[in-house]
Amino acid sequence: MSDSHTHDVSKHVRSYVLVFAALAVLTIVTVWVASFEFTVGAAVAVALIIATFKGSLVASFFMHLVSEKKAIYWLLALTAIFFVVLIFLPLGAMLDHQGTPNVP
Template sequence: MADSPEDIKKKVKSYLLVGGVLFLGTYLTYKVATTEVLDIGKHGFDTADCLLGFLIATIKATLVAAIFMHLNHEKKAIYWIFFGSFVTAASLAGLTALAYFSPIHDKFFPGAKAGYVGQHD
């Protein structure tokens, strides 16, 4: 915590700097999506541009969590909880990808092939 006016001025300067970086990141994300010079991959908005946008968003979210939410001064338990949320999100994304690439072909599920007979029928 800031106890003196000098500490408060220092914190205000760092908050303004981080706010400027966040604004710059937002502008950069916009330019990546709309400017041909910053277009990576194929012409137009594609997977490479999407991944670059997610990278910029991840950096911005990390800055917000570390600086504005003061996670850079928290105890280890907070870091474990924070890390656990990323593991959970990655696990759910993996399960979703698994379901997409290895679908269930059963007559009781929507989108099943017509005339398909399951193993237990």
């Protein structure tokens, strides 16, 4: 392993510590914000925005997605598309039938 490689990793170590601190603070913020009297919609939005930000920090730095190979990005883009379909297709189908009588 070259000295420059070792130096690169030691630079990353600093970012890992910063990300850990950010995750800890954001966890406290998540709990604090949940004590506000938001409507359900607003509470869901705020909680998921913070969770998504925390998740991106983990994926970007701990899982090294900030500097990953193209094949991984394509794989994850495809996964994201199917994930969105998985979440919204059943929901859309259900909302489509809401209010209609359950006729056999």
